[in-house]
Amino acid sequence: MTKANSTIVIPVLLLGCGGVGRQLLHHIVSCRDLHSKRGLLLRVVGVCDSRSLLLVNDVISKGFEDAFLTEICRIKSSSTSSLSALLDRGHCQFFHDAEVTAKVLEVAGMLGRSTGLSVVDCSASSETMGILKQVIDLGCCVILANKKPLTCEIEDYDKLISNFRRIRFESTVGAGLPVIASVTRVVTSGDPIHRMVGSLSGTLGYVMSEVEDGKLLSEVVLAAKSLGYTEPDPRDDLSGMDVARKALILARLIGWRISMDDIQVESLYPEELGPNSMSTEDFIRTGLSSLDIDLQERVHAASSRGKVLRYVCIIEGSKCQVGLQELPKDSSLGRLRGSDNVVELYSRCYKNSPLVIQGAGAGNDTTAAGVLADIIDVQDLFQ
Amino acid sequence: MTKANSTIVIPVLLLGCGGVGRQLLHHIVSCRDLHSKRGLLLRVVGVCDSRSLLLVNDVISKGFEDAFLTEICRIKSSSTSSLSALLDRGHCQFFHDAEVTAKVLEVAGMLGRSTGLSVVDCSASSETMGILKQVIDLGCCVILANKKPLTCEIEDYDKLISNFRRIRFESTVGAGLPVIASVTRVVTSGDPIHRMVGSLSGTLGYVMSEVEDGKLLSEVVLAAKSLGYTEPDPRDDLSGMDVARKALILARLIGWRISMDDIQVESLYPEELGPNSMSTEDFIRTGLSSLDIDLQERVHAASSRGKVLRYVCIIEGSKCQVGLQELPKDSSLGRLRGSDNVVELYSRCYKNSPLVIQGAGAGNDTTAAGVLADIIDVQDLFQ
Structure with a gap:
């Protein structure tokens, strides 16, 4: 980042043009006035989708214009369109497949140490890890909405966070909710966290509060699916793996040296109803409803003990667990309704x-807002 | 701050040796290992109480040793002891009364621009404003637990926050709770806050939940006072002025250009029972109990409407109000019990x-932890 007339210019390179990435570009454009008042200018120098890179011609001093960023969002909101469709607008270069990584690293090398560069990963890919590790060595900052790089092997994780002040990943847990920032504050102030409990899946939170109200699991999941609240295959939510990834990120944040294998994950469906044994259609048509009675009984059993059943992560002692837990009705987690996330720190x-x-x-809006807050936060390094 | 063997050294000058200031020194000492692992070294170069300044001999490169910091805490925990009692330990200089400000500014001038200096105000005084404005001009960072400098005239406030990245004040609202950090994140991400409601007084939160349980106001206040939960004159809590100061800090943080006079503050006692009309003793003996019936009736009236009465601040539209409000029982604020603080952002x-x-x-522990997290946070500016 460079100062010009006391404005701090923050070059940004975006990996991933899905919902969050596009929303981030929208936010950057709509925050121009706000950031300008605070002496900040975000300069988007490049945008990658899964196969290609669109790069501004003059990487050293220019960024894409706002109309162009809006056009990128428009093009990428259609799943079939390629970034190459924008080449005829001029002022940009296009790179494809094997060229992309080399070009990103070249830009990182040019900007990283001299002016700073925020490499922002809004993809959902595990394949960005190679690039991320290298751009860190080149002096860049890394901002993640993508959970995968943080849930990899511990050696790769260590490398990523080797300079803790140059990486931010608020939006990997609870979207824009200030969970990571708060945990970091508490830990660095010498107040060690000995227990964290969280309801970190909006979908599972919604499902459990509806089931508590007497509805059947299958009924709730199908309704949620038709509203677009679940993944296309609802087992991606019901397996608990997304919650487990968030739990791992939180556990590592407070210093635990664990991996995905160390987390006890309770899936809401048995293996014989899993993707290896049954198609999505079959699961929805016949598998799902076979889970109804069992869950209903567990909810009733909890209720008879004055408790409620919640799908949570618990990080405490030496154990990181993800699954159904009976919790006090009058706790923050017990009172939770709908799709809100909650984290309790002790x-x-x-x-x-x-x-x-x-x-x-x-939600893309709040997730992208969290990413943008991270970009602004990390810029202090370069003022 | 300077780098030595990739350690970032953060010089700190502390104003105020009350409970929070002393706890901060304790935290700094007990976090040595933690910070060292993160490549940080906090170097306390000077400590002020209300009348004097104890300064390390070699301001440019040394800080007080940990044993000496602990000794400062010990001495200052007795209200009659002066920092001068430590002079015979050597390695330090002592300044008194009129000399103090000039010396602080001299140190700020030496360290501010060259290596950075965090001037940390843990006093409760409105008289630090002069020093704070000047050290900012000298390139220092300012960390506040003291609310007074932020609730002053708007011109002075503007000066204080003129470089927003060099000031932190988490512990002025909700002690160490990440309220200011979260509001700042939300605002800078371009997500404008249009409503904030908070229960920001542990004392009044406790009082209102006990009164809701059927106890009399006078009974609850006297019990709280005997446990040390209230100010020596409980009217300092019951007036709502402390909550009003926090409300002003929050309103200004989201860009409102208002002053204390613009806040509607509901006091829980009428003027004829105020400090100008009645001594603390008389208020406690006779005044306090005269408030019981009225409050009890308001609590009942709220309850008959299915609501609960809470002492809150509401910042919304163009109004900043502090006082009793009827709130839904099942909201975060309605459910609040005991002395916890809550803030809701919309x-x-x-x-x-x-x-x-x-x-x-x-509490001094969490307030000082918030100050320490601020010191660590602001150091990114100098890495």
Whole structure:
């Protein structure tokens, strides 16, 4: 980042043009005035989708114009369109397949140490890891909405966070909710966190509160699916793996050296109803409803003990668990309704009564807002 | 701050040796290992109480040793002891009364621009403003636990926050709870906050939940006072002025250009029972109980409407109000019990369901932890 007339210019290179990436570009454009008042200018120098890279001609001093960024969003909102469709607008270069990584690293080398470059990963791919590790060595900052690079092998994770001040990943847990920022603050102030409990899936939160109200699991999941609240294959939500990834990110954040294999994950469906045994259609048509009675009984059993059933992660002692838990009705987690996320932190300062952070924990708008807050936050490094 | 063997050294000058200031010194000492692992070294170069300044001999390269910092805490925990008692330990200089400000500014001038200096105000004084404005001009960072400098005239406030990246004040609202950091993140991500509601006084939160349980106001206040939960004169809590100061800090943080005079503050006692008309003793003996019936009736009236009464700040539209409000029982604020603080933020991303931050919002331990997290946060500027 460079100062010009006391404006701090932050070059940004975006990996991933899905919903979050496009929303980020929209936010960058709509925040121009706000950021300008704070002496900030975000200069988007390049945008990657899964196969190609669109790069501004003059990487050293120019960024895409706002109309062009809006056009990128328009083009990429159609799943069949390629970034190459924008080449005829001029002022940009286009790279494809094998050329992309080399070009990204060239840009990172040019900008990283001299002016700083924020490489922002809004993809959902595990294949960005190679690029991310290298751009860190080139002096760039890394901002992640993508959980995969943080849930990889511990050696790769260590490399990613080797300079903790140059990486931010708020939107990987609870979307834009300030969970990572808050945990980081508590930990660096010497107040060790000894217990974290969280409801980190909007979908599973919604499902469990509806089932508590007497509806059948299959009924709730199908309704949620028709509203677009679940993944195309609802087992991607019901397996708990997405929650497990978030739990791993939180556990590593407080210093635990664990991997995905160390997490006990309770899936809401048995293996014989899994993707290896049954198609999505069959699961929805026959498998799903076979889970109804069992879950209903567990909800009733919890209720008879004055508790409620929630799908949560618990990080405590030496155990990181993800699954159904009976929790007190009058706790933040017990009271949770609908799709809000909640995280409770217990530490020396928050011992009897936890620090609670609650709110919408999904959606492209809030996820991209969290990414943008991270980009602004990390720019202090370069003022 | 300077790098030595890739360690970032953060010089700190502390104003105020009350409970929070002393706890901060304790935290700095006990976090040595933690910070060292993160490549940070906090070097305390000077400590001020209300009348004097103890300064390390070699300001450019040395800080007080940990044993000495602990000794400062020990000495200052007795209200009659002066920092001068430590002079015979050597390695330090002592300045008194009129000399103090000039010396602080001299140190700020030496360290501010060259290596950075965090001037940390843990006093409760409105008289630090002069120093704070000047050290900012000298390139220092300012960290506040003291609310007074942020609730002053708007011109002075503008000066203080003229470089927003060099000032932090998390612990002025909700102690160490990440309220300011979260509001800042939401605002800078272009998600404008249109409503904030908060229960920001642990004392009044406790009082209102006990009164709701059927106890009398006078009974609850006297019990709280005997436990040390209230100010020596409980009217300092019951007036709502402390909550009003926090409300002003939040309103200014989201860009409102208002002053204390613009805030509607409901005091829980009438003027004829105020400090100008009645001594603390008389208020406690006779005045306090005269408030019981009226409050009890208001609590009942709220309850008959299915609501609960809470002492909150509401920042919305063009109004900043502090006082009793009837709130839904099943909201975060309605459910609040005991002395926890809660803040609800409503924005575009948190529209139907607010972003909620809840937890212990008072106490020297968590307040000082918030200050320390601020010092670490601001150091990114100098790495």
